[in-house]
Amino acid sequence: MGIADKAKNAAEELAGKAKEAIGNATDNKDLENEGKTDQTKADVKNAGENIKDAFKK
Template sequence: MSLGDKFGHKADELGGKAKEAAGRATGDEELTGEGQNDQAKAGVKKAAEDIKDSVGEAGDKLKNAFKKD
């Protein structure tokens, strides 16, 4: 995962937390839900990137294991 992706996911997560807090402070259940949803989406994106990175690393290890010197 690139550094830009990491910052983007963290920004989405923090934005969601801010929305959730604002919704709770104002009693706006819809805004609270939007904030929670934004946080969940950021978590899913991060998990998908982590899986993609793990698969790539595993592929590299396999390729190197069968590489002829």
């Protein structure tokens, strides 16, 4: 996967952080948890990207 996929992962992580912050500020636990889930998904995808990059070298 390339730079576009890494950018999507970064955007997903940023959106997750925003959701978490808004959920925390508004005391909306569902939105806060959704943000945390989005961040976790992005982290897992980034880890997969790093593994793929390591094998390409």
